[in-house]
Amino acid sequence: MPKLGMEPLRRRALIDAAIDAVGEHGSIDVTMSQIARRAGVSAALAHHYFGAKDDLLQSAMRHILSELAEDAGKALHEADAPRQRLSAVISVSFSQAQFRPQIIAAWLAFYVEAQRSPAMRRLLRVYARRLNSNLVHALRQLVEPATASQMAEAIAAMIDGLYIRHALKEVPPDAQGAIALVEDYLDTKLAHETARARYSARD
Amino acid sequence: MPKLGMEPLRRRALIDAAIDAVGEHGSIDVTMSQIARRAGVSAALAHHYFGAKDDLLQSAMRHILSELAEDAGKALHEADAPRQRLSAVISVSFSQAQFRPQIIAAWLAFYVEAQRSPAMRRLLRVYARRLNSNLVHALRQLVEPATASQMAEAIAAMIDGLYIRHALKEVPPDAQGAIALVEDYLDTKLAHETARARYSARD
Amino acid sequence: MPKLGMEPLRRRALIDAAIDAVGEHGSIDVTMSQIARRAGVSAALAHHYFGAKDDLLQSAMRHILSELAEDAGKALHEADAPRQRLSAVISVSFSQAQFRPQIIAAWLAFYVEAQRSPAMRRLLRVYARRLNSNLVHALRQLVEPATASQMAEAIAAMIDGLYIRHALKEVPPDAQGAIALVEDYLDTKLAHETARARYSARD
Amino acid sequence: MPKLGMEPLRRRALIDAAIDAVGEHGSIDVTMSQIARRAGVSAALAHHYFGAKDDLLQSAMRHILSELAEDAGKALHEADAPRQRLSAVISVSFSQAQFRPQIIAAWLAFYVEAQRSPAMRRLLRVYARRLNSNLVHALRQLVEPATASQMAEAIAAMIDGLYIRHALKEVPPDAQGAIALVEDYLDTKLAHETARARYSARD
DNA sequence: AATGAATGAGCCTTCATTCAT
DNA sequence: AATGAATGAAGGCTCATTCAT
Numbered sequence: 001m002p003k004l005g006m007e008p009l010r011r012r013a014l015i016d017a018a019i020d021a022v023g024e025h026g027s028i029d030v031t032m033s034q035i036a037r038r039a040g041v042s043a044a045l046a047h048h049y050f051g052a053k054d055d056l057l058q059s060a061m062r063h064i065l066s067e068l069a070e071d072a073g074k075a076l077h078e079a080d081a082p083r084q085r086l087s088a089v090i091s092v093s094f095s096q097a098q099f100r101p102q103i104i105a106a107w108l109a110f111y112v113e114a115q116r117s118p119a120m121r122r123l124l125r126v127y128a129r130r131l132n133s134n135l136v137h138a139l140r141q142l143v144e145p146a147t148a149s150q151m152a153e154a155i156a157a158m159i160d161g162l163y164i165r166h167a168l169k170e171v172p173p174d175a176q177g178a179i180a181l182v183e184d185y186l187d188t189k190l191a192h193e194t195a196r197a198r199y200s201a202r203d
Numbered sequence: 204m205p206k207l208g209m210e211p212l213r214r215r216a217l218i219d220a221a222i223d224a225v226g227e228h229g230s231i232d233v234t235m236s237q238i239a240r241r242a243g244v245s246a247a248l249a250h251h252y253f254g255a256k257d258d259l260l261q262s263a264m265r266h267i268l269s270e271l272a273e274d275a276g277k278a279l280h281e282a283d284a285p286r287q288r289l290s291a292v293i294s295v296s297f298s299q300a301q302f303r304p305q306i307i308a309a310w311l312a313f314y315v316e317a318q319r320s321p322a323m324r325r326l327l328r329v330y331a332r333r334l335n336s337n338l339v340h341a342l343r344q345l346v347e348p349a350t351a352s353q354m355a356e357a358i359a360a361m362i363d364g365l366y367i368r369h370a371l372k373e374v375p376p377d378a379q380g381a382i383a384l385v386e387d388y389l390d391t392k393l394a395h396e397t398a399r400a401r402y403s404a405r406d
Numbered sequence: 407m408p409k410l411g412m413e414p415l416r417r418r419a420l421i422d423a424a425i426d427a428v429g430e431h432g433s434i435d436v437t438m439s440q441i442a443r444r445a446g447v448s449a450a451l452a453h454h455y456f457g458a459k460d461d462l463l464q465s466a467m468r469h470i471l472s473e474l475a476e477d478a479g480k481a482l483h484e485a486d487a488p489r490q491r492l493s494a495v496i497s498v499s500f501s502q503a504q505f506r507p508q509i510i511a512a513w514l515a516f517y518v519e520a521q522r523s524p525a526m527r528r529l530l531r532v533y534a535r536r537l538n539s540n541l542v543h544a545l546r547q548l549v550e551p552a553t554a555s556q557m558a559e560a561i562a563a564m565i566d567g568l569y570i571r572h573a574l575k576e577v578p579p580d581a582q583g584a585i586a587l588v589e590d591y592l593d594t595k596l597a598h599e600t601a602r603a604r605y606s607a608r609d
Numbered sequence: 610m611p612k613l614g615m616e617p618l619r620r621r622a623l624i625d626a627a628i629d630a631v632g633e634h635g636s637i638d639v640t641m642s643q644i645a646r647r648a649g650v651s652a653a654l655a656h657h658y659f660g661a662k663d664d665l666l667q668s669a670m671r672h673i674l675s676e677l678a679e680d681a682g683k684a685l686h687e688a689d690a691p692r693q694r695l696s697a698v699i700s701v702s703f704s705q706a707q708f709r710p711q712i713i714a715a716w717l718a719f720y721v722e723a724q725r726s727p728a729m730r731r732l733l734r735v736y737a738r739r740l741n742s743n744l745v746h747a748l749r750q751l752v753e754p755a756t757a758s759q760m761a762e763a764i765a766a767m768i769d770g771l772y773i774r775h776a777l778k779e780v781p782p783d784a785q786g787a788i789a790l791v792e793d794y795l796d797t798k799l800a801h802e803t804a805r806a807r808y809s810a811r812d
Numbered sequence: 813a814a815t816g817a818a819t820g821a822g823c824c825t826t827c828a829t830t831c832a833t
Numbered sequence: 834a835a836t837g838a839a840t841g842a843a844g845g846c847t848c849a850t851t852c853a854t
Contacts, residue, residue, distance in 0.1 A: 184353065191395065
């Protein structure tokens with residue numbers, strides 16, 4: 001008897017397997033067979049559900065990004081004050097769910113692939129824009145618009161930089177250290193900007 | 204036309220071709236034939252001089268990193284004061300010679316490959332250590348050791364982050380903006396630390 | 407036409423094709439494509455089922471040797487007296503099934519390859535040991551142990567020698583002549599040893 | 610200043626190198642570069658002197674066979690009586706100069722190649738005929754013509770068989786044992802035939 | 813729903829061979 | 834006399850993809 005409603009289960013299993021495989025291998029240079037075996041199915045079935053390897057990989061990347069976005073959404077929902085919202089965004093980037101060796105490695109592998117694949121580039125761009133928007137939005141309530149933009153860019157760069165630097169480390173990722181680094185930048189910069197604003201206002 | 208002593212010329216041409224090919228393609232997934240054709244030779248000759256594809260790619264990465272290191276060496280040689288030396292390190296990272304789309308893309312592609320290739324990981328690690336050493340050295344003359352380490356990490360992360368973020372941009376890389384961002388972090392942080400030191404000393 | 411359960415059929419077809427190709431070519435220097443074409447499949451399929459060329463060739467050699475061993479087993483089963491058993495072993499070596507130009511040529515080609523491949527050497531050694539064991543066993547019932555060993559070695563050498571000598575002959579192999587040669591050695595030697603034994607016993 | 614008279618030296622060095630390389634490798638599947646390196650020259654020079662790989666290999670084989678023939682010639686020259694001449698032929702086949710692992714391995718490799726190369730087959734045939742002629746000639750003075758032919762074939766088969774069987778042994782070749790085996794055949798057979806002849810004559 | 817069977821296309825690599833010096 | 838430079842041709846192997854069951 002044919003099993004019904006297998007599709008969503010298989011798709012999910014294949015996406016997870018793809019992320020695992022790519023993460024473990026450190027590159028998208030994994031074969032469909034490897035991914036399928038991890039998911040406990042045949043390579044033919046992976047094609048059946050995803051059409052082509054690229055489609056599966058795109059789905060995998062979309063999955064990573066949407067999980068990140070979802071977590072960010074939740075965290076922002078619980079934060080009220082702008083400063084808290086900034087911390088929320090930062091902490092989600094390094095949360096236990098995302099800042100794991102396999103995810104980091106997969107993220108980097110997909111990132112590079114985006115250089116070639118417009119579809120993947122688009123996915124990343126959407127995510128980047130949302131991150132930027134979240135940051136700028138909160139920052140504008142604390143500093144001048146121009147400074148807000150600059151700071152958002154700096155924070156995003158630091159996050160990406162910390163990711164990529166962790167990708168090559170053999171030790172377990174240090175989420176606390178990463179968060180501290182970004183938070184320190186934020187604190188210092190905010191203190192500085194606030195002081196300057198006060199000083200300017202005095203004139 | 205002389206036919207002897209071609210080896211260094213061919214090696215160099217092939218390394219350049221490899222960087223170009225990888226940079227343009229956005230991944231190390233280029234064929235030896237493509238690289239060889241770019242260098243104007245046969246694929247067999249590339250193997251003759253480099254043994255295997257991996258060896259050629261490693262040489263290409265080593266080339267990129269050693270150029271970077273060399274430029275940094277020169278720049279540091281001309282800078283005396285610690286603050287100037289920091290600026291030198293930063294500006295070299297985004298100099299016209301290095302911060303070009305093809306080099307950025309190639310750098311990222313090699314970076315990812317380092318996740319798989321221990322040899323490449325070693326190359327990157329050597330470079331990273333040298334960069335870190337340069338930064339920490341200069342920073343220690345300006346701030347406390349612990350702060351110096353933290354700031355070096357932050358700067359390195361920002362640099363790598365700015366690289367990776369530029370890799371996906373279709374517009375020409377904005378070296379000035381990148382430098383400004385890192386310099387701003389540096390200025391702000393140094394001002395803050397200096398002020399705190401003065402305040403502490405007062406006690 | 408059924409499409410399932412093709413594996414054993416394909417494996418067998420590929421092994422046969424390999425033996426044919428090697429035999430016809432007179433060396434293991436045949437391409438996978440040639441073998442595959444003979445079997446009516448693609449080279450990729452040959453790799454799919456055998457992994458690598460070496461594995462296919464080993465399987466082919468194992469096939470030849472196991473057929474020989476199987477025939478010997480049957481022949482020995484039907485022979486009771488020691489002298490008959492010796493004739494059985496000899497005649498199997500030159501039976502119509504084994505002593506054909508293609509098999510002879512393939513056998514020789516594999517034999518040489520065994521100089522390089524430990525796996526093939528092992529296969530041959532197993533077969534040689536079994537042949538020797540069969541011969542010695544029967545001979546010990548007819549002559550002294552030391553003589554039995556010597557005669558076994560001589561017979562084995564003659565068989566191998568007749569094989570190799572036939573490999574280069576363009577005429578169809580002369581099985582009867584080969585058998586007659588070995589049998590003559592056997593008869594003469596047995597007569598001689600028997601006579602000597604009788605003579606010794608008289609003392 | 611160009612060296613004069615290098616040609617014979619180089620040719621000889623290359624032939625020796627080829628035999629060594631083939632013998633060590635256990636197959637003619639050695640590259641021209643390997644052979645040339647052994648001879649201390651460039652691959653290009655090997656081509657210069659021999660034209661093609663096949664030509665060099667043929668020369669190497671011819672060298673092995675002619676050394677054998679030469680040794681046999683000398684040994685026969687010193688032996689007068691037919692029985693001694695037979696022993697001479699046998700002992701030369703297993704002389705220290707010829708019955709060495711490398712030579713045995715090379716001989717076998719060339720032997721197989723002769724299955725493919727008519728030129729090599731011709732070389733072997735010439736040698737085989739000469740060996741046969743020597744054996745038959747001496748044997749005819751001891752036994753009937755038909756028996757002489759048969760015995761010559763048996764002896765040749767045993768010699769070849771002992772060669773090929775030694776090719777796969779990892780222990781140093783046992784020349785004495787090999788000689789003893791063939792001599793024993795000879796003695797036994799001669800005794801037998803002589804006795805029969807005497808018996809027949811009596812009638 | 814799922815898979816074994818099968819292949820075309822492509823890549824890395826090796827190597828004999830040629831040529832200019 | 835000798836070699837470095839260079840390549841065309843070919844082979845082993847992998848893999849995404851398709852198809853019939």
